[in-house]
Amino acid sequence: MSQSPSHRVPPTSLEQCREVFQRSRRPEEISDALRRGELVDDQDFDAYLPQLLRFASRQYWTPIPVATLVAGWLAETGARRVLDVGSGCGKLCIIAALVSDLSFLGLEQRPHLVRVARKLASRFAIEHQVTFRHGTLNDVHFEEFDALYFYNSFAENLFTDDEHLDTTVSLSVERFHDDILRMEAILTRMPLGSRVVTYHGFGGLIPDSYDLTRSARTRTGTLRMWTKSRMENSNQYWLENEGITYFRHGHADDELWQVKAPNVVATRTPKELVRDDGGVLAEKVELLSDPDDAW
Numbered sequence: 001m002s003q004s005p006s007h008r009v010p011p012t013s014l015e016q017c018r019e020v021f022q023r024s025r026r027p028e029e030i031s032d033a034l035r036r037g038e039l040v041d042d043q044d045f046d047a048y049l050p051q052l053l054r055f056a057s058r059q060y061w062t063p064i065p066v067a068t069l070v071a072g073w074l075a076e077t078g079a080r081r082v083l084d085v086g087s088g089c090g091k092l093c094i095i096a097a098l099v100s101d102l103s104f105l106g107l108e109q110r111p112h113l114v115r116v117a118r119k120l121a122s123r124f125a126i127e128h129q130v131t132f133r134h135g136t137l138n139d140v141h142f143e144e145f146d147a148l149y150f151y152n153s154f155a156e157n158l159f160t161d162d163e164h165l166d167t168t169v170s171l172s173v174e175r176f177h178d179d180i181l182r183m184e185a186i187l188t189r190m191p192l193g194s195r196v197v198t199y200h201g202f203g204g205l206i207p208d209s210y211d212l213t214r215s216a217r218t219r220t221g222t223l224r225m226w227t228k229s230r231m232e233n234s235n236q237y238w239l240e241n242e243g244i245t246y247f248r249h250g251h252a253d254d255e256l257w258q259v260k261a262p263n264v265v266a267t268r269t270p271k272e273l274v275r276d277d278g279g280v281l282a283e284k285v286e287l288l289s290d291p292d293d294a295w
């Protein structure tokens, strides 16, 4: 019978060396430090991601300081159940759950990311607070949650091919349009008191039945919390400043630049500005045309 070696086997490839080096903190140490309110480097957590997802972290996954702020803001308002719309590898849900009593459902269209997220939740021993579901906007009852989180979830549809996370889902401007319009309609139906937290903007319009109740300019982007304060929606909406990106369409010699939010094209009329430290956080806009006419 062969015996397993009692000594540790040293890494045999450069990649293994890097992993050993990068995983310098054990999951329990990371969790304990976060719970004590200590700063944890994103790299310490990201070391537990597969290599390609680790490389994508800066662009695609919420940084730890932002995730802890999300948890703090939501816990402070008495939120209990949070839906991360587009949860990726689960980083936001896991970090925010570790530092709070909030429970999270992460909805994600890419099945391989759902698998990674579940594995990570188990590694960080937080499965009792986080669940991950494979699906899209049709696969969840939004009204069951008292808070929604968006890290500019649909923007990838507008990225160039080389910026996409991978090629496992179909991405297009039409899909962006569809998801944004669907989400805007869901926001109008959410119960009173619902919170919507956006990082780098939601990409669409926030109905003016929501008030901007918190905002912070982090080193990596703006975080906003919107709270539904009225059931009636007027014809006015909030357009988040970072949500305003323009894209080109038409022929090269006849270029048109449109606002990314699909139903605000040329008809946008700024109404009001919300400011903190002198910067514009969101503009109030009026919808002057039928959304269907706009495209």
Ligand SMILES: C[S@@+](CC[C@H](N)C(=O)[O-])C[C@H]1O[C@@H](n2cnc3c(N)ncnc32)[C@H](O)[C@@H]1O
Pocket: 059, 060, 061, 062, 084, 085, 086, 087, 088, 089, 090, 091, 092, 107, 108, 109, 110, 113, 135, 136, 137, 150, 151, 152, 153, 154, 179
């Ligand atoms: C920028 S990542 C954010 C990940 C995570 N929320 C975080 O902050 O770490 C956006 C994620 O949303 C997912 N996503 C985009 N559109 C989606 C949709 N319609 N339904 C489900 N997931 C979607 C993408 O696959 C991607 O993983």
